Amino acid sequence: MSSAITERIADICDLARLNTELVVMALRRGRLEAEQINEYLRSQEFQQRAEVLEPTVRAEMAQGRPILLPEIADALGVPPDIAFACWLSQFGATIRDVVMERK
Amino acid sequence: MLIGSVPLKTLLALTGINRETLKSDRLRGYSVAAFGAARPVVDERCLLVDGIAMLIHNDLSGTLHRRAAAVVVRGFWDKWAEALARIEHKNEPVLFAIGQYSETIWWAGSGLARELPLFVANQPPMQRLLTVNIARHKCNMEQCAEKLGIDLSTGSFMLPPDDPRLVSWMVEFRRDRERRQEMFDPLHMKPPHAPSARLRKSVEEAACRLQ
Numbered sequence: 001m002s003s004a005i006t007e008r009i010a011d012i013c014d015l016a017r018l019n020t021e022l023v024v025m026a027l028r029r030g031r032l033e034a035e036q037i038n039e040y041l042r043s044q045e046f047q048q049r050a051e052v053l054e055p056t057v058r059a060e061m062a063q064g065r066p067i068l069l070p071e072i073a074d075a076l077g078v079p080p081d082i083a084f085a086c087w088l089s090q091f092g093a094t095i096r097d098v099v100m101e102r103k
Numbered sequence: 104m105l106i107g108s109v110p111l112k113t114l115l116a117l118t119g120i121n122r123e124t125l126k127s128d129r130l131r132g133y134s135v136a137a138f139g140a141a142r143p144v145v146d147e148r149c150l151l152v153d154g155i156a157m158l159i160h161n162d163l164s165g166t167l168h169r170r171a172a173a174v175v176v177r178g179f180w181d182k183w184a185e186a187l188a189r190i191e192h193k194n195e196p197v198l199f200a201i202g203q204y205s206e207t208i209w210w211a212g213s214g215l216a217r218e219l220p221l222f223v224a225n226q227p228p229m230q231r232l233l234t235v236n237i238a239r240h241k242c243n244m245e246q247c248a249e250k251l252g253i254d255l256s257t258g259s260f261m262l263p264p265d266d267p268r269l270v271s272w273m274v275e276f277r278r279d280r281e282r283r284q285e286m287f288d289p290l291h292m293k294p295p296h297a298p299s300a301r302l303r304k305s306v307e308e309a310a311c312r313l314q
Contacts, residue, residue: 002245003242003245003246003249005194006190006238006241006242006245007238007242007246009190009194009195009196009238009242010236010238010239010241010242012196012216012217013196013197013198013216013236013237013238013239014236014239015216016196016198016216016217016219016220017198017216017219017234017236019219019220020219020220020223020232020234021232022220023220023223023224024223024228024229024232027223027224027228027229028228
């Protein structure tokens with residue numbers, strides 16, 4: 001088997017790992033924490049942060065560059081899985097567009 | 104197809120593992136190899152799959168204590184070797200994962216990568232979930248071999264998953280593990296017994312020299 005085939009398989013596995021990591025984050029969250037996040041997502045502070053961040057993220061996506069999810073989450077003030085599901089996905093970002101760390 | 108073997112020096116070059124780290128692991132009893140062993144089972148040669156064992160050990164050591172990581176690699180070699188065999192011979196994206204539900208309840212297994220998120224979503228929340236991308240480790244070793252001009256094409260990392268020899272090695276290993284444990288706890292579990300002479304001989308017959 002060539003390393004190119006193995007690399008394709010490894011890429012698929014990386015996507016599944018990332019997806020699983022996001023699922024685990026969501027599962028660990030208690031009801032109270034979820035409610036606090038919901039409240040924050042409706043706040044003005046979140047809206048302001050999101051507005052500042054949006055042009056950068058759209059530009060990165062347009063260039064086909066992977067989005068560093070923890071960085072986005074930090075800038076928004078929410079956990080990575082929330083940043084992905086509740087914000088990034090509205091720009092059409094899929095799990096293939098994000099990474100948890102730079103290679 | 105036989106399992107490829109190389110000298111230790113070459114294996115270290117292919118895996119990027121430091122000789123001093125290996126020496127330290129061996130002194131402390133944290134070293135790993137395939138077949139649940141602490142050292143390669145083929146005398147004076149290392150199997151490519153021994154390199155995968157070392158890389159999984161390093162990977163898990165990022166989160167677990169190095170000793171616990173070694174216990175996982177040795178105690179569940181059949182699970183990750185099955186993943187490796189499916190990646191290599193069936194082109195299937197398979198992940199090896201271990202999870203911790205509570206202080207003493209752990210699980211380890213391998214399965215199709217795309218099924219893992221749903222599997223995890225249907226489980227009670229886990230304290231820890233560690234996944235190992237074995238295909239990535241294999242890919243890195245293959246790319247390293249290309250750079251170093253080492254031809255890996257005449258040997259494989261692992262026998263096909265349905266090869267009777269691999270099946271019999273796994274049966275022997277699982278029988279031993281079931282005898283030793285009812286509950287998996289990498290912090291307290293004892294490492295597997297050394298592979299039997301029969302298994303060693305069988306592995307030697309299934310291995311070939313790549314250099």
